[in-house]
Amino acid sequence: MRNILFLTFLLLTSNLQAQDEEVILKYFHSITSEEVFGYAKTLAGPEYDGRLAGSPGYTKAAEYVAEHLKEWGIQPGYNSSYFKHYPLDYTTVNSVGSLTALLIDSKGNTIAKSYSFPEHYYPGSNSGNGEVSGDLVYVGYGITAPEHQYDDYKGIDVKNKIVMLESGHPKPENAKDWDDWAAYAGSSEKMNNAIQHGAKGVLFISKIASPGITYNKDIIYCHIDDKVAEEFFFARHLSLEKVRKVLKEKNKPQSIELKHNITLSADTKHHPDGSYANIIGIIPGSDPLLKDEVIMVGAHLDGQGNLGELFPGALDNASGVADIMAAARALSNLPAPKRTIAFFFIGAEEKGLLGALEYAKDPLFNKDKTICYINLDMVGNGNGLYFGGGQSFPGIYKHFEAANEQYIHRTMKTNYLNRSYKGRPRTDGMALSQHGFRALSVHCTDRVKKLYYHHPADTPETLVPEIMEDVSKWLYLGLYSLANAESIDLNEVIKPE
Template sequence: MRRLILALCLTSLPVSAIAQNAAAPSAEAALSAEAAAIKSHVMFLASDAMRGREAGSPEYDIAAQYVAAQFFAAGLKPGGEKGTYAQQVPLVAYKPDGQGTLSITGPAGQTALAFGTDYIPSANPRATETNVSAPVVFVGYGIVAPQYGRDDYRGVDVKGKIVAFVSGSPSKMTGEERAWLGSPTTKARFAAERGAVGTITLVTPRSDKQRPFARLVEANGHTRMTWANADGTGHVEEGGIPTLATLSLSGAQKLFAGARTPWAKVAREADKADASFKAEALPTALAVTTKTQFDKAQSSNVVSVLPGSDPALAREVVVLSAHLDHVGVSGKADDKIHNGALDNAIGIASLIEEAKRFQKEGATKRTILFLAVTAEEKGLIGSDYFANHPTVPADSIIANVNLDMPILTYKFEDMVAFGGDRSTLGPIIRRAVEGAGVALSPDPIPDEGIFVRSDHFRFVQKGVPSVFLWPGQKGPGKAAVEHFLSTNYHKPSDDLSQPIQWEEGVRFVDVNYRIARDIADAPSRPVWNKGDYFGTLFKGPMGQ
């Protein structure tokens, strides 16, 4: 009923609430029909009335209904649950409940650490209260990467222990692999596989410069989100081992009291871009108690299908995805609504227009699934839920092409395909990009690890060759991208007041359409390049 009332209320809103910042009709008279269609979707989805489309909000639900209606109008079949376009995603919102307690027992006796000065507790999405007491083992970065000759657990036994690791990852890795291996979630997985009972992250002088501990303290009370298991607990990717706390420089100093390697030496080494540490059992034990506050939420992915035409290949599915959610309403300024025009209303608009083009130009041999996901901004939650609960047979998904935050404020001269060179999608992408009259460029910001930071990566984790494209940084691109990321990214100013070039959206849709159609009509399914790190790690189909 609440959703119905909100939907009815929208019809009585003044036009300014739906189309704020839109140019006067005369200013847009030159737009092609395709560009006008893209803009019309963004005008609705990024309007103030949608209040930032936060996952779990009524406004997100209205946006999802809009996308479902557009899929219906494009002639797509429902691909969700019970003959609908919706896949319900049960969510768990959680955050630390209080300060918790953390004490160290070492050669000098027991020491209680101070919240906000020595440590901040981590919330545990699987339990309202977490109690862990165990000896501590320091494992450097906490990374296991045989291809780089690195095993930070070499020489130590962590079974039944708490592992402590410094944040970050070595510089002598590709940006994509650094981002994956440096994630606390990945590090917790390595620890769990070796029998550890919890993890502690240590702030270093290097990491403290990049993100001061004081900022971590301020953010500690923020709500996190994951999807709910059948028993109502939050899904934990690392298999259940709790991340217990983050220790500041002062907290780490106390943890290393009496250690063979003094903390000062560890901190100096951690200042190096490619630090090397020796794992060691510390002469200290930790007793940690934390509490977690929970709240249930519900959202939905929007799923539609264009069935394939080939009797043999139609069971194989190419997924085209984009995230529908944004970050909602927050801040202290007069304008608190994070409209999310480029992130990612324009990605959803591109997905809708791509669907219309497929319907217009005829079915492909393979089936295409169009997926608008929720809670990307919460940690790729909606796509993770779909990847673990697909509405089609899991083994039928052969590729994913993801549309996320194309920055279309300039006439792009090249494109970047994140992850495109890791599989046989590479030649398909090059044909599509060059066929549209632009160049294909390498990743201009490899240290950002973009490949692991959007929804397509949830398909990669299931072994599926995947890619997502951005307009590149040739010509005016570099300045435009830097301006957006520094000025408008995740801010209320990501709205229709930006100089969005809607005809560039038509070009962006065209390239993605070419890629998807080529994949869907190709004689063979894509495979990972032989020996590719992620293809090997996640056991995807491998080329010879």
């Protein structure tokens, strides 16, 4: 039975000979859960300090990956170097800071409250340093958009006050996609708008580590849990739920002076002279006619850093990096494939997909010769596989489908690419897709353990080593099969209406 399955697999890699079975299966079985989990555990460790792009911790992580690529004989992508460097500022958060409030009810009674990290708030990744106090004003989305006749600050004085704002943006009929609001709805744009209106502190109602907000020394901010925001409304005998409902359904500002006195402190130091790198290693193709065709597989290496407490970033995204590393190590032992295989470890995803966008502007490989880019993000917790975009490119997908059916035996789902999507890209794969690359993505389905997204509890203990092993083995077989195909049908299948 094993021989029948292997010969079926060889039909997709027709240049291989039956005698290659032993070496392919040898290195297939050499990939273990202990190996893959080991890479992820190391990258999530305190030595790398959360792998914040721009920081020394990220640089150490990049060197760790490159050292392994070199050890395995995988060639540098950038001539003699694995790295392409870019300048990037970053902020050190020395402690979790503090958030306190003097709540005032509708009758003038007061109560002092002190909030705790990480239950109630996260400090701002790029907050200014110091302490501010001021009255609290809820400003809805925090947007001023003249061409949409929309202003959350209209009729509200926030000078020297603390503003509390929501993520997202209004969605009236004339705003059919993100592009209508892109100049206003990003967190950095909302921060700048608060500063322009005179606010000295910001509470984002979104408790998430977010290193992509642009640094400004003149404002201190943090991210708060919904329950904290609800408490601020409840103390005034108001309902945040009702205010939000009107805000979303009417698409009209619902700003309110809540009048509680908020004190917010941050202990930060900004570093304007940091840098990060994209890392590329390659296994060159051997076929004179096909070696310039490239199959890329990648994952973002950076994390959320350290906000006074380590954010290990084990699932997001040490898992994706580790899956690729194990597959790369195994592939490096096989006869050279026809096409080039490139392993892409991307920087500054958490800062706004910067590494992917830099690559899109100046790609190492000709876009027309890039067969596909396969993106792995948070691939380490689940029972099944999801190959995003596979139905749009069946000529690519069939290699990975066959590898799963014949060797991995996991439930695998796929879909069509959403070409009508106009929103802000959320992954490196989406960013590259919007710049014309044939980008697909890999995720896990059927989560096994609790998910901690951008959270200090995203530790190696939340990973499932068995799925990581299978993802690596599946990549190993699928990439090698695709790289050795006599021909690849790249005609895109558009999603049926």
